[in-house]
Amino acid sequence: MRGRYAVHVVVFLKKTGLDRGEGKKKEEIKMIDKTCLSYWFPKIEAAGLPVPETRIVNMPNEAYEDVFNIFDGKPMTGKAEPFFDEIKAAADIIGYPCFLRTGQTSAKHGWDETCFLESSEQVPQHMVAIVEYSEMTGLVGLPCDIWAVRKLLPVNPFAICPGYGNMPICREFRLFVDGGVVRCWHPYWPLKALMNGGVGRITDDDVGSIFDRLSKEVVLLPDKDRLFYLASKAGLALGGSWSVDILETEEGWYLTDMAEADKSYHWEGCELGG
Ligand SMILES: Nc1ncnc2c1ncn2[C@@H]1O[C@H](COP(=O)(O)OP(=O)(O)O)[C@@H](O)[C@H]1O
Ligand SMILES: [Mg+2]
Numbered sequence: 001m002r003g004r005y006a007v008h009v010v011v012f013l014k015k016t017g018l019d020r021g022e023g024k025k026k027e028e029i030k031m032i033d034k035t036c037l038s039y040w041f042p043k044i045e046a047a048g049l050p051v052p053e054t055r056i057v058n059m060p061n062e063a064y065e066d067v068f069n070i071f072d073g074k075p076m077t078g079k080a081e082p083f084f085d086e087i088k089a090a091a092d093i094i095g096y097p098c099f100l101r102t103g104q105t106s107a108k109h110g111w112d113e114t115c116f117l118e119s120s121e122q123v124p125q126h127m128v129a130i131v132e133y134s135e136m137t138g139l140v141g142l143p144c145d146i147w148a149v150r151k152l153l154p155v156n157p158f159a160i161c162p163g164y165g166n167m168p169i170c171r172e173f174r175l176f177v178d179g180g181v182v183r184c185w186h187p188y189w190p191l192k193a194l195m196n197g198g199v200g201r202i203t204d205d206d207v208g209s210i211f212d213r214l215s216k217e218v219v220l221l222p223d224k225d226r227l228f229y230l231a232s233k234a235g236l237a238l239g240g241s242w243s244v245d246i247l248e249t250e251e252g253w254y255l256t257d258m259a260e261a262d263k264s265y266h267w268e269g270c271e272l273g274g
Contacts, residue, residue, distance in 0.1 A: 035259045036103035038146045040238055047237035049230060050254045052099065053151040055090035059083055059144055067131050080124070087127065088120040090149040099153075100126055103146030107133035109197075111165035117149075154250040159210050161197025169194060171214050171248040173227055176261055176272065177235030182228050186267035187215030188245065226253055234258065 032039055038056050045051050063083035066076045091098050097118045099106070106115035107130045114129045127147075134142040157168030172188035191211045199207045218224060231244040234255055243264035245257040266273035 033103075033143070034238075034240075035263050036143070036146055037101070037148050037257075038103050040242075040258045041148070043237050044234055044255060044258070047233060049234055049237070050252065052153050052254060052256065053094060055094060055149045056103075057083070057086050057090055057147045057149065059147055061145075064131070064144055067128055070128055071132065071135075076124075084123050084127065087123050087147060087149060091117060091120065091123070094149050094151050096120075097152050099150040100130070101148050101150070102130060102134060102142065102144050103148065104142040104144075105130070105134060105137065108167055109164040111161075111167035113165055116152075116165075153247065153254055153256075155247065156250060158214055159194070159199045159203070159205050159207075161194070161199055162201055163196060163198035167197065169197070169199065169210070169214070171218070172256075173218070173246050174264070174267070175227065175231035175244045175246065176241070176264075176266070177231050177244060178241050178261075179239055180232045180236040182231050182235075184267075184270055184272045185227065185231070186270065187211075187218070189214060190268065223253070230255055 034040065037054075041051065041054060041056070045054070060083060063080040066078075066080035069076050087100070091100075097116060100115050100117045100123075101107075108115055110129060110133065114126055114133065117123065117126055131144050134144050155168060155170045157170050159169040161167045161169060169189060173185055174188050175185040176183045189211070191207070194207050194211055199205055199210055227246055230246055230253060234244045235242055238258070241261035243259050243261055243266075244255060246253050247256045
């Protein structure tokens with residue numbers, strides 16, 4: 001099983017004093033995973049940025065391990081039930097449909113079966129799907145110790161991706177900041193992603209014109225300064241280099257996600273992408 005070790009707070013036990021004959025004293029040094037939502041979200045919310053209402057829930061290891069029974073072809077033992085109940089309680093408060101993700105990912109490319117939660121009955125299945133996706137990501141998988149239930153923002157999708165579980169495509173941007181300074185900004189969706197997601201496969205939408213409306217037309221947006229203001233304010237609140245994802249909704253721009261800049265997908269061809 002991969003990823004089992006991967007907890008939000010990675011604990012290194014550093015032996016100290018051994019070579020100086022001071023006995024076996026151990027010093028715990030905690031390395032915070034800043035990309036995890038549980039790190040950046042409380043700070044961004046406290047700074048007054050527009051964010052979806054969010055409830056954070058910790059996943060105990062025994063619940064995580066119980067989910068793995070499914071992958072081993074066995075039934076779950078029931079040890080994950082209290083955790084599922086916690087997620088359901090959070091979703092009851094937020095209201096259905098709501099948005100479900102871990103501190104690291106939403107597995108959005110499976111939308112209808114992952115992050116888009118319509119009822120409490122879907123909780124176990126959607127969580128298992130997100131854990132499975134997390135396990136398969138990267139070399140060691142993504143941690144699943146932190147979960148977030150979020151209010152579904154009122155969006156006006158430009159298109160739907162049948163290839164990504166009917167994921168809605170909305171106008172969205174990723175800005176890179178160093179502290180309060182905006183370094184660069186890009187549309188969120190590369191044309192290739194829209195094509196792979198099957199935009200235009202079912203409807204008559206022309207994928208090229210949707211891409212243009214999502215990205216190029218932004219120069220005409222009356223409130224685009226707001227994007228820069230929000231990203232800059234987020235960078236100031238956290239300090240350091242970040243990617244900031246900002247989503248257009250019927251209630252204006254919302255900050256939905258952040259990641260340490262060097263861990264974040266950067267628009268192909270941007271010379272600041274490193
Ligand atoms: N609260 C929300 N309401 C509606 N759509 C959302 C919400 N949060 C995220 N999304 C949409 O889902 C996508 C994925 O969300 P995100 O939290 O960034 O997960 P990931 O890190 O896996 O991309 C976003 O790019 C946005 O389009
Ligand atoms: Mg994201």
